[in-house]
Amino acid sequence: MAQLNRPAEMFDRDREWSALSAFAQDSSPGAALGIVSGRRRQGKTFLLRALCEAAGGFYFAAEEATDTESLNALGAALARHLDAPAPLHFTDWGAVIDALLALGRERAVPVVLDEFPYLARASPRLPSVIQNALAPLRPERDQSRTRLLLCGSAMSFMGRLLGGGAPLRGRAALELVVPTLDHQLAAQFWGIDDPVTALKVNAIVGGTPAYRREFVRDDTPQGPDDFDPWVLRTVLSPTSPLFREARYLLADEPDLRDTALYHSMLAAIASGNTTRGHIASYMGRKAGDLAHPLTVLEDCGLVLREPDSFRDNRTNFRISEPLITFHHAVMRPIWSDLEHTRDATRLWRGAQRRFTGNVLGPHLERVARHWLRHMAPEDLLSDLPSSVSSGTVNDPAHRTSHEVDVVAFGLDDDGSRPLLALGEVKWGDVMGHGHVDRLARIRELLAVQGRSGAADARLLCISAAGFTDELRERAAKDPAIRLISAGDLYT
Template structure:
């Protein structure tokens, strides 16, 4: 294992994977691809790995092909200290020079922001493919561990897909993800789970938002939350203020940013279906298919299949800061740009924050807990997937929304087991009426015959607590109660 930097928070899994890839003693150069949305710490992670292993790190910029080759030659000259400066005239020469670095020992070589290089020279992936030919002498005699890194998720996702030139060439494919709600709370130094989820609903789990953009400004307690919002994300002098807009501008495939901002705003306003989004924009449903696909490929939008209805899905924004921007900031952007307006705007926007931002975020955290963190198996076993859905009630002429539907592994059975159906309420004390509704939903699902419901458990998720009557029902085994302390692993 490479020596881990003391300043690195978490990322133990990623560091271990990089260590195994870099320190592999096998003969022959190898290739790895590292991706992830901006500001997740990819550059810090790879730079630290290069420093620990004595490797070569090159950070690309938006530049012409000739300029990039010139800068790469300068960086190689500084790294290798040859008798004469290295002058690179083509990427064929450049890749061979990078492979030559690993002739004596395994050496990590990082090309950070690789999409910039490939944009200036679209043939670069094919050049690397040719350099990594299985019988090519330069590759066979090298132990260079070449790592291509980038933040343009749509581009990086296509590097190894389908008929792409590098398909089958990579020995490592790693995505550096955002911190989940538990790690984010620890990273922000928040021990109060309610405050932690409120902060998570604004900035999510992106590490750079605390260290660089908020300059380590974390709310002292729940009473400081409003002031923290106004002095950071709603403050026009803070880098966080425009971050949500920049996230779209930095994606190369999002050319019509006004359209994509409008699509995200539609979802932030509570329109989760393709038809609802199209209606919000005044367009046909077919017209929003492409923008939704592009946003999904970029990692900014997620599509969740309906657990109870075939060919139905709903959309949600994957980045909390964009949800916050769309629901709270975008409608009053001109007001916020004027210094001193943040406090007044925030007082008016808190209702939208509760309904359009933190409520949906709480539901998503509940689903993530059910999928990844239910170590005590309160919901009955290992889930295969967790999602949402709508159950039709023909007798009552109603449709019931299920916030957390947990489907288990079928293990060859004709019907997959439905482990749990649950309802999530952020700011509402849940009681027996919620349990009664869940019982009705379970009866409807049983009648539908899609799932094995023999062991389906009912679950109530609340950020405000439960009535004594509901707690008594939980003691009798009629319902599972999940509060904020459970979501954050505090009990």
């Protein structure tokens, strides 16, 4: 089957376009359901509009409205699509879905209901109506080749559509999550060649495509010296849409009702409090009181839960959206000043310690783990890693514990997980012998504990600031030591 012609201006999204094209052109008899989700600003609407244009499909973008208003709006849009002389009048969603199924009587055709959570909130029965409309042996379904795509950005809601005992569970033939661009693709998209500058920009805006095109109108740093001026004229400028975007991201999630509570939790995590106990202490709450709110943030896709590699009872929480981390670590403490100052240069200068310690450092750690898991050269480790995370190792002899930024495990045929590598990540420090010696000490501790593969684990030094000449000489003689620069993360 030939793939539909993709728009020339579409960046990447090859996998997503291929999946949508195959779904839209599937000529098998019977209507089919697809679910498309992803955080806001990732280009879902652009993808689906382009799909309908390329395949002659029907696209409808819902708005926050009453049930009756939504029915009327959809009837008017469908009439325009069919070149009907007057708007179509619907009184219930059953008739709407049957009308959409009728579009596919002659051929396979994509039909998109974008911002589906708006429709379902106004009419909670709508998922059940769709379930019944797509029931087997129903003539309207069997005689149609409509490819119905439900799309939404409310991640908690979209995640529940096909989960548990939800009406649409088992009905979808496509479940597509449109992700943010990874750090390498983001650098290409922003047109940034310098790896350190690319990492800095990525630590603020992540891989969200709309932030370059719509939010800053293609204003990108023109080099390392332009990074600070770029921050001042975009994300720290009250006239820029980026200035308040982090707040809007929370407001867009319907499950986040107590916004003050969730802002405080995100501020705690952005300040380096990544365990439940530390978050609770920061907020003056009991750890048990935060179990449900943290789960809500996870379901919304705003927070990631990362188990400790070496402690089964310890979990770290990370903010998944860099702009939210930047907002809470850098902007929120000086919000009033940012709103009223004419020149934020002094404020930005005063925020450098928070930016480096709470934004750049943790972001580089996450990028390094992702790169090692999915992008690193095959010969970097002795085997392909099956998981890469962080961990905490006890040191009884010195009555302390060691935080490990990067822990890579393999996967043997018997299901065991041999340790492949231990790594330390530094943003502003030039790494030397001391960093390797620390990793070697941790490796010894794990070997004594009987950890599989520990004795041969490689030691990774990952730094955006570089390495001493002495460490480079040592690494050249010891194949177990690997030095990874910011540039390496982009190859």
